[in-house]
Amino acid sequence: MTTAFIPNRFRGQTAIVTGAGSGIGRATAIRFASEGARVIASDISQDRLDQLIADFPDLGIVTLVGDVALEETSQALLAAAGGAVDVLANVAGIMDSFLPLAEVDDATWERVFAVNLTSIMRLTRAVLPGMIEAGHGAIVNVSSEASLRASASGVAYSASKHAVNGLTKSVAVVYGPKGIRANAVAPGAVKTNIEAPFKSAWAQERLGPLLSIIPSFAESEELAASITWLASADASNVNGVILPVDGGWAAI
Incomplete structure (x- = not known):
């Protein structure tokens, strides 16, 4: 089940969305654009971005291919936005093959942290001066159920997503008085093309039974609805929150 778009909710605003070539990022970019935002969509795959434009030619989405973990990509996204960014949705992320610490x-460790955490730091750092000058801004990070428990991934992914929560809360506390809100969604299982194979026999034996309690797989559009809500004026008093969007998994 997905919610209906809210026309003009982001009219006149510019939003950057990473990981926009597929899954949650693609659904988020489409929703922001459909609700009136000028969207700068980033992905590491040119083909996926080309497909996004081909599928939605009338939404005016601007695309930029690049590795979001690199500082040059952050600066290119800021330049494409014209320096003024109202909303930043840090969606890009990768898994870690469920590798435990001994394996x-x-x-793997460095790449997972580069994409899942350092990219968020760099892009948030890039947009903050403009948001501070404007006196407003909304940042929404995609964390994970793995940031709330240790059974949903390997050690690198879990550690990186725990760190995303800390970064999100730090930004909320330090820059809240400047009119900037920072929140995160913590998805459970989502129907996306993110690769999550077990490459550790021990992890599969240990974690497999624990993962059997996952309530359901969400659609990417359901996460996009939560992300855009957190970025909207409807959530104007929500800051520093890690919002589980997981079908009730966090409550088990």
Whole structure:
């Protein structure tokens, strides 16, 4: 079940959405644009961005291909937005093959943190001066159910998403008086093309039974509805919140 778009809710606003080529990011970019925002959509895949434009040619979405973990991509997104950003949706993320600490390699650890955490730091750092000058701004990060428990992923993904929660709350506390709100959604299982294979036999044996309690798989559009709500004026008094959007998994 998805909620209906709210016409003109973001009219006159500019929103940056990362990971916009597929899944939650794509659904979020479409929803922001459908509700009146000028959307700058980023993804590492040019083909996926091309498909987004082909599917929704009338929404005026501006696309930019690049590795969101790199500082140059953050600066390119800021330039594409014209320097004034009202909303930042940090959606891009990758999994870690459920590797536990004794088995995780440096390359996996560093790449997961680069995409899941450092990209959020860099892009948020890039947009904050303009938001501070404007006196307003909304930042929504995509965290995870893995930020609330240790059974939903491997060690790198879980640690990175716990860190996303801390970063989100820090921004909310420090910049709330400047008119800036920072919140995060914590999805459970979502129907996306993110790769999440078990590459550890021990992790599968240990975590597999625990993952059997997942209530349901959400549609990407359901997460997009929560992200856009947090970014909207309807959530004007919501700041520093980590919102589980997981079908009730966090309550079990």
